[in-house]
Amino acid sequence: MELILETLGLAESAQLLSLSPPGWGANLLRGLANSLQIAFGAFGFGLLIGLFGACGKLYGGPVVRDLLAIYTTVIRAVPELVLILILYYVGTDLINKLASMMGYGRVEISGIVAGIWVLGIVQGAYSTEVLRGAIQAVPKGQIEAARAFGMPAFMTMRRVTIPAMMSFATPGLANLWLIATKDTALLAIVGFSELTLETRQAASSTRAYFTFFLAAGALYLLVTLFSGLIFGWIEKWARRGQPSLKGGR
């Protein structure tokens, strides 16, 4: 193994990327773990917002609908980086005000929570649109049938609408998950030590820019490809029982 690396001239890179202290591999992996944690949290939080947002857009009153339209339009027109800064400052300000009202001192907010809150709100706008489209694609008769059986609204949602819309929503949600993993890189700019920032620190202290940036790129790419595989399974599962489109026509 070492001989192969030596002949390829990669020995130095391998040493820099090794997991034990002189190498920076452990830092990169820790950054990746942070990134994934935030991406998971933000995706979940966004999904929650999206579910309520989609229901509000479809079944809500005129005021709710207009407010949600403003939310999704504004979030999708402003760069994520700017939103991250605004939401970060607003969030920390609000929490500190609340804390001082209740008599506590300044609160230190953990980077992970801040990242999840900020990216979750951004993701929420996109998943509102994805889920709205998916719910609309569910045949009306199915929801009407559930109502006719006297199912309460929440049970209709849980047992009919959500399972039936899954197959329509999965491609869009897969896309959103990929956006979430890539958007975590933006948190590097507000100083949160996720994969991109760890990479930059490692690169600028060793001057081996290509090694580290390419390694980080490979890690992101692995996440992307692996998620593609998993979402492929989820879509297959969500489509179970539906006639295949390939042979149908």
Next chain:
Amino acid sequence: MTLRSLMQPHRIVLMLLFTALVLWCAFSLRWDWIPKYAPLALEGLWTTIWILLVTTFLGFLLAVPLGLAQAIGPWYLSVPARTFCTIIRGTPLLLQIWLLYYGLGSLFPQFPWIRSSELWPYLRQAWPYAVLALTLSYAGYEGEVMRGAFSGVNKGQLEAAKAFGMPRFTMFRRVWLPQAIRNVLPTLGGETILQLKATPLVATITIVEIYSVSSRVRADTFIVYEPLLLLAVSYMLIAGIITLAFRRFENKVPS
């Protein structure tokens, strides 16, 4: 949206509330820094706009062969094109920008013939790397879109062109490309807005565009919200202009 739909009671109330919010912002927040930073902000706005225009144009030029290679190319063209698109779409743009700027930027000075070449004064600045990174990114996303667009054009159209004896390049220029573009115009508009939202990332490699102007105001004066709000509004305005421009363009092409 017509005037009648705007005149519903709840919308009037919302608009009044919104006006009140704007007035409150205008009068109770601090805006006294604007005159001092206005020239810099305009310069930044111009930088943002030219970077956006240049990179979308170059990126689109690159996306056409990428899409074509994936749609009908032989394997030795389609596999590299698909790999390129996957890599660009699978890694964060910020990482790509930093890889090009810091990586290439530290690699070039090691070669004496680059340092003595006429390009060196440009290669020492940040904008060539920003333009390169954003162009490649746009091309990667757009290449995927164009692949779908090229394979979506009706085969009969191409056969008709062939039956008229059109040379292959003329057929591509007059029949295939226009129809492919027409089909994806709405997607192109969306991608261009995504590209606009990617431009603030180049502020991290020392390019003075509108986002970095607002960061500078924040750092100089410790005013946090006002520059960010103004920044968000200006991005919304540019996004609105892009949307309107594409809508006009879509209305012009026959469908």
